[in-house]
Amino acid sequence: MAQMTMIQAINNALDLELGRDPNVLVFGEDVGKNGGVFRATDGLQAKYGAHRVFDTPLAESGIGGLAVGLAIQGFRPVAEIQFFGFVFEVMDQIAGQAARLRYRTNSRFHCPVVFRSPFGGGVKTPEMHADSLEGLFVQTPGVRVVIPSNPYDAKGLLISAIRDNDPVIFLEHMKLYRSMRMEVPEEAYTVPLDQAKVVREGKDLTVIAYGAMVHTALRAAEEMANSKGVQAEVIDLRTVNPIDIDTIVASIKKTHRAVVVQEAQRQAGAAAEIIAQINEHAIYHLEGPVLRVTPPDTVYPFAQIEDEWIPTPQRVLAGMNKALTV
Amino acid sequence: MSTVLEPTKLVPYYQVLDEDGKVVNPDLMPKLSDDQLRELMRRMVFIRILDQRAIRLSRQGRLGFYAPVAGQEASMIGSEYATTKEDFILPGYRDVPQLVFHGWPLYQWILFSRGHQHGMEMPKDVNALFPQIIIGAQYVETAGVALAFKLRGEKRVAITYTGDGGTSQGDFYEGINFAGAFHVPAVFIVQNNQFAISVPVRLQTAAETLAQKAIAAGIPGIQVDGNDILAVYAATKEAVDRARAGDGPTLIETLTFRFGPHTMSGDDPTRYRTKELEHEWERKDPLVRFRKFLEAKGLWSEADEERTVEQAKEEFNAAVKKADEYPKMTIPGLIDSMFEVLPPSLKRQREEFTGKEEA
Numbered sequence: 001m002a003q004m005t006m007i008q009a010i011n012n013a014l015d016l017e018l019g020r021d022p023n024v025l026v027f028g029e030d031v032g033k034n035g036g037v038f039r040a041t042d043g044l045q046a047k048y049g050a051h052r053v054f055d056t057p058l059a060e061s062g063i064g065g066l067a068v069g070l071a072i073q074g075f076r077p078v079a080e081i082q083f084f085g086f087v088f089e090v091m092d093q094i095a096g097q098a099a100r101l102r103y104r105t106n107s108r109f110h111c112p113v114v115f116r117s118p119f120g121g122g123v124k125t126p127e128m129h130a131d132s133l134e135g136l137f138v139q140t141p142g143v144r145v146v147i148p149s150n151p152y153d154a155k156g157l158l159i160s161a162i163r164d165n166d167p168v169i170f171l172e173h174m175k176l177y178r179s180m181r182m183e184v185p186e187e188a189y190t191v192p193l194d195q196a197k198v199v200r201e202g203k204d205l206t207v208i209a210y211g212a213m214v215h216t217a218l219r220a221a222e223e224m225a226n227s228k229g230v231q232a233e234v235i236d237l238r239t240v241n242p243i244d245i246d247t248i249v250a251s252i253k254k255t256h257r258a259v260v261v262q263e264a265q266r267q268a269g270a271a272a273e274i275i276a277q278i279n280e281h282a283i284y285h286l287e288g289p290v291l292r293v294t295p296p297d298t299v300y301p302f303a304q305i306e307d308e309w310i311p312t313p314q315r316v317l318a319g320m321n322k323a324l325t326v
Numbered sequence: 327m328s329t330v331l332e333p334t335k336l337v338p339y340y341q342v343l344d345e346d347g348k349v350v351n352p353d354l355m356p357k358l359s360d361d362q363l364r365e366l367m368r369r370m371v372f373i374r375i376l377d378q379r380a381i382r383l384s385r386q387g388r389l390g391f392y393a394p395v396a397g398q399e400a401s402m403i404g405s406e407y408a409t410t411k412e413d414f415i416l417p418g419y420r421d422v423p424q425l426v427f428h429g430w431p432l433y434q435w436i437l438f439s440r441g442h443q444h445g446m447e448m449p450k451d452v453n454a455l456f457p458q459i460i461i462g463a464q465y466v467e468t469a470g471v472a473l474a475f476k477l478r479g480e481k482r483v484a485i486t487y488t489g490d491g492g493t494s495q496g497d498f499y500e501g502i503n504f505a506g507a508f509h510v511p512a513v514f515i516v517q518n519n520q521f522a523i524s525v526p527v528r529l530q531t532a533a534e535t536l537a538q539k540a541i542a543a544g545i546p547g548i549q550v551d552g553n554d555i556l557a558v559y560a561a562t563k564e565a566v567d568r569a570r571a572g573d574g575p576t577l578i579e580t581l582t583f584r585f586g587p588h589t590m591s592g593d594d595p596t597r598y599r600t601k602e603l604e605h606e607w608e609r610k611d612p613l614v615r616f617r618k619f620l621e622a623k624g625l626w627s628e629a630d631e632e633r634t635v636e637q638a639k640e641e642f643n644a645a646v647k648k649a650d651e652y653p654k655m656t657i658p659g660l661i662d663s664m665f666e667v668l669p670p671s672l673k674r675q676r677e678e679f680t681g682k683e684e685a
């Protein structure tokens with residue numbers, strides 16, 4: 001075991017999979033010699049050669065199309081979109097092409113592509129770098145959206161994603177890249193896709209979160225336990241599309257109240273989907289409405305006020321208190 | 327990885343001054359008065375100082391996003407100088423100098439860098455957009471701005487910029503192709519500074535020049551020594567005049583180099599550039615070359631240089647002070663800027679935040 005940051009865990013996962021399967025290819029802007037703008041691919045080109053790990057011209061749609069074409073021919077591309085705010089440039093290749101390939105060809109072709117991309121606020125990036133755009137893909141059938149919240153999960157989920165035969169959008173929160181270290185096994189292991197995880201047990205209230213918001217929710221839950229003795233259960237969604245409603249329902253059967261926390265704007269999106277599914281599957285177990293804690297429905301603001309815009313532990317706590325009383 | 331300025335037969339190549347500031351192509355020499363020549367130098371020195379100051383401020387953690395410009399002054403300033411105030415600039419994220427001389431107040435640039443909404447709010451009389459972050463987006467929009475000028479019969483020109491990397495985007499092709507097809511008054515500039523972050527231009531494309539991409543769009547393409555401000559000015563002036571006269575768009579590739587890192591957010595050029603290459607380009611410093619030219623004509627002195635440096639420092643400091651004092655953004659203010667008429671849902675969200683702020 002070694003202590004790893006999330007960026008190291010991701011690098012390690014890519015390294016192991018490149019070593020295990022000659023069909024795995026890693027490419028994108030600046031991923032080769034530079035090792036990625038965050039160093040996620042550091043050292044991989046030197047180790048596996050420029051035919052396995054390579055820079056592409058600066059064109060996201062090109063990167064997406066290249067990945068789909070290679071996948072059709074039996075490769076397993078891990079394509080990097082340098083920042084997820086640039087996903088609009090490759091929207092058609094992901095949502096219009098990759099996500100539909102299996103359906104269109106009735107499984108003659110499938111699309112084992114992983115689109116890795118940094119996202120997430122709180123690190124004062126310029127415009128169009130930090131936006132939480134996972135909601136776009138919550139409404140896209142045929143792709144998985146995976147968002148790890150810690151180094152251990154990041155490695156295991158990325159390996160699962162690379163080995164999966166369908167397209168996976170793998171989103172790496174920039175604030176988590178280097179903010180914590182964790183024991184991570186050096187050998188390959190997998191963490192299952194499509195499965196949420198209970199990261200804090202509790203009987204009074206369920207808080208559902210993913211990505212960096214898991215840590216915000218945990219902080220709020222601790223605070224509530226300390227100040228009121230109220231025990232909140234916190235669920236880390238891990239896969240945002242599809243949603244693991246079973247884990248959520250099991251928790252609500254115990255707690256009867258729930259709050260969903262998301263870093264993206266309020267309307268539509270993952271939180272809205274989670275609440276809709278809770279209504280469909282667990283409404284008779286609820287003692288109050290499921291609430292959301294989110295930023296307002298604006299564009300992602302400039303760096304000046306992002307810390308105020310993104311839900312803080314205080315805002316999550318206020319949401320939890322409200323959910324306990326309504 | 328040779329990036330020697332080799333003339334190519336595919337497109338015309340413009341150079342006026344050699345690296346010692348000697349005139350090599352008198353027929354390309356633009357018609358500029360002595361005062362105008364001095365003004366070009368003043369602007370380059372001014373920007374070099376702003377760049378140094380911005381880098382220093384950034385290292386102190388007192389600036390936000392910044393993409394250094396040293397090395398590209400001739401390219402940026404020479405091209406902007408060929409436009410008029412009425413012409414409209416659609417810049418990329420690095421194109422701060424052009425905006426500054428088109429009228430973007432320095433304090434607003436600093437606010438933009440710090441991630442303040444007001445930074446991007448161009449004053450009404452400044453014909454320009456904010457620096458675009460999405461590479462290529464401004465190229466397609468330029469076709470639209472230029473078409474507007476044509477539809478209204480205005481003698482104005484839309485001018486836009488991207489880098490060598492930007493020419494790989496679909497938007498680049500779509501922009502020059504639309505402009506050609508609609509025969510609009512647009513000038514497309516590619517500042518080929520050899521690297522897109524870490525990726526060298528020979529990995530962007532197998533094409534020998536970027537200017538030749540104009541051929542496929544059916545518009546003129548010109549390659550220019552981008553460190554020779556007179557050549558950049560001459561090429562852009564010609565393109566702007568042609569556009570204004572109703573003769574359609576032009577693509578100009580300027581061959582240049584950025585001395586600094588890609589941005590101040592952790593880029594390390596030693597990972598992808600050799601010292602030799604950096605030295606080779608330092609010898610082509612656009613300021614040194616033009617200074618030699620002017621000094622030989624008795625048009626530039628150490629006193630001129632010092633005066634410009636002092637003025638730049640003063641203006642920068644004043645701008646930083648003004649930016650420091652500018653009111654902070656608020657969430658209600660942000661919500662207000664989403665729509666002209668706020669829908670009830672957003673009004674309620676606004677109240678949540680004002681309620682919180684009052685508490």
Ligand SMILES: Cc1ncc(C[n+]2csc(CCOP(=O)(O)OP(=O)(O)O)c2C)c(N)n1
Nearest residue numbers: 029086459460461489490491492521522523
């Ligand atoms: C659509 C999009 N993709 C990727 C990026 C990230 N990015 C910012 S600058 C850059 C390299 C740009 O190189 P080039 O076009 O040559 O311009 P230069 O920075 O050299 O001036 C990249 C990849 C971006 N801002 N927008």
